[in-house]
Amino acid sequence: xxxxxxxAILLTVAIVSTFIQSSWAKPLGTGIHKHHSLDTWxxxxxxxxxxxxxxxxxxxxxxxxxxxxxxxxxLNAMVVEPPVFSQIIPxxxxxxxxxxxxxxxxxxxxxxxxxxxGIRELNLQFAGNANITDKTKLDLDLRDGNRTEFLVTLxxxxxxxxxxxxxxxxxxxxxxxxxxxxKASSAAxxxxxxLGWDEQRELVTLSGEWSQEAMVQTTRLSPGVKHTVESTRxxxxxxxxxxxxxxxxxxxxxxxxxxYFGALAWTGSWEITIHTDTKGFVRVTGGIHHQDFGWxxxxxxxxxxxxxxxxxxDQGIPGARHRMPRHARKYQKKNVATQKDENVFHPVLYNSxxxxxxxxxxxxxxxxxxxxxPLGIELFVVDDxxxxxxxxxxxxxxxxxxxxxxxxxxxxxxxxxxxxxxxxGMKFGLWFEGEMVNPDSDLYREHPEWVFHYDGVPxxxxxxxxxxxxGLKEVxxxxxxKVAGHIKExxxxxIKWDFNRPMQGVTMHNYxxxxxxxxxxxxxxxxxxxxRLKERFPHLWFxxxxxxxxxxxxxALERTDQVWTSDNTRPDAxxxxxxxxxxxxxxxxxxxxxxxxSSDKSIEIPLSFRFHVSFMGSxxxxxxxxxxxxxxxxxxxxxxxxxxxxxxxxxxxxxxWLVPPSRVGELVAVTESIYNDGDEAVILAFRHNSPFxxxxxxxxxxxxxxxxxAIYRVTIWQEDPQNPVDEYDLSGALLMxxxxxxxxxxxxxxxxxxxxxxxx
Ligand code: GLA
Numbered sequence: 001x002x003x004x005x006x007x008a009i010l011l012t013v014a015i016v017s018t019f020i021q022s023s024w025a026k027p028l029g030t031g032i033h034k035h036h037s038l039d040t041w042x043x044x045x046x047x048x049x050x051x052x053x054x055x056x057x058x059x060x061x062x063x064x065x066x067x068x069x070x071x072x073x074x075l076n077a078m079v080v081e082p083p084v085f086s087q088i089i090p091x092x093x094x095x096x097x098x099x100x101x102x103x104x105x106x107x108x109x110x111x112x113x114x115x116x117x118g119i120r121e122l123n124l125q126f127a128g129n130a131n132i133t134d135k136t137k138l139d140l141d142l143r144d145g146n147r148t149e150f151l152v153t154l155x156x157x158x159x160x161x162x163x164x165x166x167x168x169x170x171x172x173x174x175x176x177x178x179x180x181x182x183k184a185s186s187a188a189x190x191x192x193x194x195l196g197w198d199e200q201r202e203l204v205t206l207s208g209e210w211s212q213e214a215m216v217q218t219t220r221l222s223p224g225v226k227h228t229v230e231s232t233r234x235x236x237x238x239x240x241x242x243x244x245x246x247x248x249x250x251x252x253x254x255x256x257x258x259x260y261f262g263a264l265a266w267t268g269s270w271e272i273t274i275h276t277d278t279k280g281f282v283r284v285t286g287g288i289h290h291q292d293f294g295w296x297x298x299x300x301x302x303x304x305x306x307x308x309x310x311x312x313x314d315q316g317i318p319g320a321r322h323r324m325p326r327h328a329r330k331y332q333k334k335n336v337a338t339q340k341d342e343n344v345f346h347p348v349l350y351n352s353x354x355x356x357x358x359x360x361x362x363x364x365x366x367x368x369x370x371x372x373x374p375l376g377i378e379l380f381v382v383d384d385x386x387x388x389x390x391x392x393x394x395x396x397x398x399x400x401x402x403x404x405x406x407x408x409x410x411x412x413x414x415x416x417x418x419x420x421x422x423x424x425g426m427k428f429g430l431w432f433e434g435e436m437v438n439p440d441s442d443l444y445r446e447h448p449e450w451v452f453h454y455d456g457v458p459x460x461x462x463x464x465x466x467x468x469x470x471g472l473k474e475v476x477x478x479x480x481x482k483v484a485g486h487i488k489e490x491x492x493x494x495i496k497w498d499f500n501r502p503m504q505g506v507t508m509h510n511y512x513x514x515x516x517x518x519x520x521x522x523x524x525x526x527x528x529x530x531x532r533l534k535e536r537f538p539h540l541w542f543x544x545x546x547x548x549x550x551x552x553x554x555x556a557l558e559r560t561d562q563v564w565t566s567d568n569t570r571p572d573a574x575x576x577x578x579x580x581x582x583x584x585x586x587x588x589x590x591x592x593x594x595x596x597x598s599s600d601k602s603i604e605i606p607l608s609f610r611f612h613v614s615f616m617g618s619x620x621x622x623x624x625x626x627x628x629x630x631x632x633x634x635x636x637x638x639x640x641x642x643x644x645x646x647x648x649x650x651x652x653x654x655x656x657w658l659v660p661p662s663r664v665g666e667l668v669a670v671t672e673s674i675y676n677d678g679d680e681a682v683i684l685a686f687r688h689n690s691p692f693x694x695x696x697x698x699x700x701x702x703x704x705x706x707x708x709x710a711i712y713r714v715t716i717w718q719e720d721p722q723n724p725v726d727e728y729d730l731s732g733a734l735l736m737x738x739x740x741x742x743x744x745x746x747x748x749x750x751x752x753x754x755x756x757x758x759x760x
Contacts, residue, residue: 025071025072025073027070027071028042028044028049028069028070028071028072029044030044030045030046030158030160031044031135031136031158031160032044032132032135032136032137032138032156032158033072034130034132035053035055035072035075036072038053038055039053039054039055039126039130040052040053040054040055040063040072040075041053041130041132041138041140042069042072043138043156043158043165044068044069044158044160045068045158045159045160045161045162045163045164045165045311046068046160046161046163047067047068047163047312047313047314048065048066048067048068048163048311048312048313049064049065049066049067049068049069050062050064050065050156050158050165050312051063051064051065051069051075052097052140053075054125054126054140057125058125058126059091059094059096059124059125059126060096060097060098060124060125060126060140060142060154061094061095061096061097062095062096062097062189062190063075063095064192065189065190065191065192065260065312066192066258066312067312067314091103091104091105092104092105092106092107093277095190095281095283096188097154097187097188098110098111098124098142098152098154098169098188099111099188099283099285100112100113100121100122100123100124101113101120101121101122101183102120102121102122102123103121103123107275107277107283108188108226108273108275108283108285109183109285110183110184110185110186110187110188110285110287111152111171111181111183111184111185112181112182112183112290113150113171113179113180113181113182114179114180114182115144115147115150115175115179116175116177116178116179122144122150123144123145124142124143124144124145124152125142125143125145126140126141126142127141127142127143127148127151128141129141136157136158136160137155137156137157137158138155138156138157139153139154139155139156140153140154140156141153141154142154147175148174149173149174149175150171150172150173150174150175150179151171151172151174152169152170152171152172153169153170153172154167154169155167155168155169155170155304159309159311159327159330161326162311162323162324162326162327162330163311163312163313163323164309164310164311164323164324164327165309165310165311166307166308166309167186167187167307167308167309167310168186168187168304168305168306168307168308169186169187169304169305170302170303170304170305171184171297171302171303171304172297172301172302173297173298173299173300173301173302174299174300175299176299177299178296178297178298178299179296179297180294180295180296180297180514181293181294181295181296181297181303182290182293182294183290183293184287184288184290184293184295184303184305185271185285185286185287185288185290185305185308186264186266186286186287186288186305186306186307186308187285187286187287187308187310188283188284188285189260189262189283189284189285189308189310190281190282190283190284191246191260191281191282191283191284192281193279193280193281200220200221200248200249200280201220201221201246201247201248201249201276201282202218202219202220202221202246202247202248202249203218203219203220203221203227203244203245203246203274204216204217204218204244204245204246204247204261204317204583205217205219205227205229205240205243205244206229206240206241206243206580206583207239207240208238208239208240208241208549208580209238209239210238210547210548210550210567211548211566211567211568211573212238212566212568212573212577213238213241213548213549213550213565213566213568213577213580213581214238214241214549214565214566214576214577214579214580214581214583215576215577215580216576216579216580216583216660220249221246221274221276221282222276223276223277223278223279223280224276224277224278225275225276226273226274226275226276227273227274227275228271228272228273228274229242229244229271229272230269230270230271230272230289231269231270231271231289232269232289232291232292233269233502233503234268234269234467234502234503234506234519234522234523235267235268235269235499235502235503235523235546235550235551236266236267236268236270236546236550236551236552236553236555236556237502237546237550238546238547238548238549238550241549241552241553241580241581241584242263242264242266242270242272242286242553242554243261243262243263243264243324243583243584244261244262244263244272244274244284244286245259245260245261245262245317245320245583246259246260246261246274246282246284247259247316247317247320256314256315256316257314257316258312258313258314259312259313259314259315259316259317259319259320260284260310260311260312261310261311261313261320261323261324261583262284262286262308262309262310262311263308263309263310263324263328263553263554263584264286264287264306264307264308264309264553264554264555265306265307265308265309265553265554265555265558266287266288266306266523266553266554266555267523267526267527267551267553267555267556268288268289268519268520268522268523269288269289269291269292269293269519270286270287270288270289270553271286271287271288271289271290272284272285272286273285273286284310286308287305287306287308288305288306288519288520289519292506292516292519293516293519293520294514294515294516294517295514295516295517295520296513296514296517306555307554307555309324309327309554311323311324311327317583318656318657318704320583321582321583321654321655321656321657322654322655322656324583324584325582325583325584325585325586325587325654325655326586326654328554328557328558328584328585328586328589329586329588329589331554331557331558332557332558332559332560332561332586332589335558335559336534336558336559336560336561337534337538338534338538338539338540338541338561339561342652343648345588345618345647345648345651346561346562346588346589346591346618346647346651347378347379347427347618348376348377348378348379348618348619348620348621348640348643348644349377349378349379349380349381349429349591349593349618349619349620349621350368350369350372350375350377350379350380350381350426350620350621350622350625351381351383351429351496351593351620351621351622352365352368352382352383352622352624353383353384353431353622354569354593354595354596354597354622354623354624355595355596355622355623355624355625355626356368356624357384357385358384358385358393358394358395359385360382360383360385360386360409361408361409361410362409362410362411362412362416362417365382365417366416366417366420367626368380368625368626369417369420369421369424369426370424371625371626371633372424372426372621372625373424373425373426374637375621375625375633375636375637375640376637376640376641376644377426377621377640378425378426378427379426379427379428379429379493379494380421380424380426380427380428380429381428381429381430381431381494381496382414382417382428382429382430382431383431383496384396384431384433384498385406385409386405386406386409386410386414386430386431387399387402387403387404387405387406388402388404388406388441389402389404389406389407389442390402390442391438391440391441391442392406392408392409393406396438396463396464396465397438397440397464398438398440398441398464399438399440399441400433400436400437400438400441400465401436401437401438401441401442401443401444401468402441402442402443403432403434403479403482403483403486404482413489413490414430414486414489414490414492415489415490415491417490418490418491418492419491422491427493427494427541428490428491428492428493428494429492429493429494429495429496429541429543430486430490430492430494430495430496431495431496431498432483432495432496432497432498433497433498433499433500434468434479434482434483434497434529435467435468435470435479435499435522435525435526436465436466436467436468436498436499436500436501437450437451437465437466437467437468438464438465438466439459439461439464439465439466440464444466447475449509450468450469450472450474450475451466451467451468451469451505452466452467452468452469452503452504452505452506452507452518452522453466453505453507454505454507455509457505459504459505460504460505462501462502463500463501465500465501466501467501467503467504467522469508469518469522470521470522470525470526470529471508471517471518471521471522471524471525472508472525475525476525476528476529479529480529480532480533483495483529483533484533484536484537487533487536487537487540488537492540493539493540493541494540494541494542494543494561495533495540495541495542495543496543496545496564497529497530497542497543497544497545498545498546498547499526499545499546499547499550499551500546500547501547503519503522506518506519506522508521523555527555527559530542530559530560531559541561541562542559542560542561543560543561543562543563543564543591544556544557544559544560544562544563544564545563545564546564547567548564548565548566548567548568549563549564549565549566549577549581551563552564552565552581552585552589554584557584557585557586557589560589561589562588562589562590562591562618563585563589563590563591564591565577565578565581565585565590565591565592565617568597569592569593569594569595569597569622570597570598570605571597571605571609571610571613571614572605572613572667572688572750574592574613574614575613575661575667575669575686576661578590578592578613578616578617579657579660579661579669582616582655582657585617587616587617587618587650587651587653587655587673588617588618588650588651588652589617589618590616590617590618591617591618591619591620592613592614592615592616592617592618592619592620593614593620593621593622594607594610594611594614594619594620594621594622594623594636594639595610595621595622595623596623596624596627604749604750605750606719606750606752607632607635607636607639608635608639608718608719608720608721608752609686609750609751609752611636611639611643611721612684612686612752612753612754613684613686613752615643615646615650615682615684615754616650616655616671616684617650617651618647618651619640619643619647621636621640623636635721638721638722639721641721642717642721642754646682646754646756648675649673649674649675649680649681649682649756650673650682652675653673653674653675653676653680653681653682654673654674654675654705655671655672655673656671656672656673656674656704656705657669657670657671658670658671658672658683658701658702658703658704659701661686666687666688666689667686667687667688667689668686668687668688668698669685669686670683670684670685670686670701671683671684672703672704672705674704674705674706677707678705678706678707678710678732678759679758679759680756680757680758680759681703681705681706681756681757682754682755682756682757683701683703683740683753683754683755683757684752684753684754684755685701685742685745685752685753685755686751686752687745687746687751687752688749688750688751689749689750698742698743698745698746699739700738700739700740700741701739701740701741701742702735702736702737702738702739702740703735703736703739703740703757704736706732706735706736706757707732707759708731708732708733708736708737709731709732709733710731710732710759710760711729711730711731711732711759711760712729712730712731712732712735712757712758712759712760713727713728713729713756713757713758713760714726714727714728714729714730714735714740714755714756714757715727715755715756715758716742716753716754716755717753717754717755718744718751718752718753718754725744725753729760735757740755742755
C-alpha cells in the first residue's frame, strides 16, 4: 500500500474531524503533550505545532510542522491510517525524524554507523520509552530492530515564545563490541508542501569570505535538487554561516508569509542540506560535517550530537529575524553568567588594532587610554602584538603561542597599563589567539608535536601559522594556565579570543581511539577553555572572533558574551554584513566599530554616518584618535553619549530592516529597533548616494510594531549629535500607516539619521 500523500491525509483529517468534533477537548496549551492513547506527541509553541508519531508501524515520523494546531485528536486521521511503505513509495519518502543509512532509504540520511560484523545498515524504530520533562523537553528512545542494544535517544526541547525546537540525539552502544560512527548529523526537518503548484520556496543562505561575511543569498528550490551549505575548515567559517531560512515566495520579506528557519550550534565543520522532492516536500538535514568525521563507541559509550535549532513563523523573514536572535539571547542568558542581567549593557569599547596594528607599547597604549576615557569609552582593549619574547610579535609571522609579555613593549608586564586603564574608569581587555602557533615561536620549537599534523606530511601555513591540537589535554591546560595567569595578574576584565586560519592535518597521535575524533575534540576543547575561564573568573567577558565573523554560530553565541562580526569596518560594507548577521545574531552581541576605513581617501564618509552604522548593535571605536581633531573628539563624545541614552532600546530590542540594503541604483537602508511592546523605537536610516539626476524623494518609511493609538515624541538627529534637526509628536497610526518622512536624507552622499520614538 502506498504511502498516504499529505493531501489524502488532510482530507481524511477533515472527515474524521467532523465526525469526532463533539468530543473535542479544550484547545491545547503550549508545551509538550502526548496523545492519550497513541504514541504521538504534540510540541506546541505560541505560534506553531510540531507533531511526531510512532503510532503506525513504529517508525517515528513527522506529521505536522507549521501553524499551531488546537486539538490532540486533530491527527486521529493520520494515525488511523499511518504511513505504510512499499516498493512504490518506499521508506525513502517517509518524513522520518531520524533517517538513517540503511534499508530502502535513498534521500539524505543523518546517521551512519558500522556495527559489529561489518554491518553498515540501521533500522530504527520507537522503543516504547518516552520522557517528558517540564513540559518543554521530550526524549524518545529508538532501537535498531535487529540489535536491541543499539539505542538512540532523540532529544527535543521547545522554546515556546520563539517558536523554536532544539533537536539533538544520543547514540548509545549497549553491544559488547565497538561501533563506528561515520556520520552523525543533528536532525532532519520536514517541511510540508508549498501550498500550491504556483507557489514555491526560496532558500535564504549566507555566503561570504574574510571581510565580506553574511551576504544574503536567495535560491529558488526546484524538485530533485539538493542544496548544500557547509564549512569543512574545522571552524564555523565565513564562506557560509550555519543558518538557513526557507520562505514561501513571492514576497519573502513580506511579514505575512510562512518561513522555516534554523541554525546549528556547532563551531566546527558543519553542513546543512536542503532537498526538494518532486512533490515539493522539503527535507533539511544538518550537523557536524561528515566528510572526515569519525567517532568510535566502545561498549557502554555514548555520543551526543550538537543542537540544531529550527523554527516556524507566518510572519515572513522579519518574523524569523526576531525569533532566532531572541532564541540565541535566551540561551546566552541561561548559560553565560555575565549576561543574565538585562540592565547590564555591552560597554562602549576602544580597540586600536585598525589604527596602529602591531605598533603598540605601554606608553603608547596609556596615551590612547587617556584620550579614550574622556570620550565615554567604557572598555579599553589591547589587541594583537603585546607578547613574544624570543620571537616578538611585531607582525603576523612570529610569536603566536608565546603568551609572555614582550619585555621591550611592556617592560613591567601588563599590570601598569591595566591599572592605568582601570584608574581612568574603564575596563581592561586583552587579545589572545590561544589555539594557534607561529613556527617562529618558542612554543613550536619546544612542542612541534602539539600542532595538528601528519608525520612526514608538510605542514601547510596560513597567515604564517599552524593550529594547535586542542583535543590534547596538555595543550589546553598549558594555554589555560598562560591566559589565566595574565587575567589574574593584570586584572583583565575581558578577552577577545581569535582564530585566524582553517584546520589541516587534523588527527590524533598516540591515541588508542579513532584519530578522526580530533575534529570534534578540537571544538570541544575550545568550548572547554571558555567554560574554564568563565568558571575561574566569573566576571570575565569573552568575545568570539575569527578573522572577523568566522565564529559567530549559535554554539559560540550560547557560550560567549559577544562576537566580532567582521574585520571590514567600512560603514557602507557593514550595512550588508549586519543585514545578514542580524538573521541570527542578537543585536547586543554584534559589535560595530567606528574606524577610519576605507583606506581610499577619496571616499569621505562623515563621522555621523560611521557612528550611525555602528549604533546598530554594541558600539566600539577603532579610529586613530591620536589623529582626531578637537572637533572630531568632541563630536565622538556626543555620539557616544547619545548612544548610551538609546542603547537599552538597541541592545535589548528586536531588529527589523524596514528597508534592506539594496545594490540597485542607490544604497538605502533603514532599520528599526523596537523595545518594550512598542514603547520606544530607534530608527537608523541611511542613504548613500543616487547616481540619477532626479531620483525623487525617499518615500515615507512605515514604522512597525507601534501602538496605533499612542502619541509618540519623534526626535531626529543627523550630523549634529547635540542638536536634533527635528522634534515633534505623531500618532503611532500615522507613523505606521503613512510613514515617517526624512526629507533631508534626499540630498548628498552618505546621509544618515537617528530617530528616537518615545511613547508620550
Ligand atoms: C583578526 C581579527 C582582528 C584583529 C587581528 C589581529 O584578523 O579579526 O580584529 O584582532 O586578527 O591579528
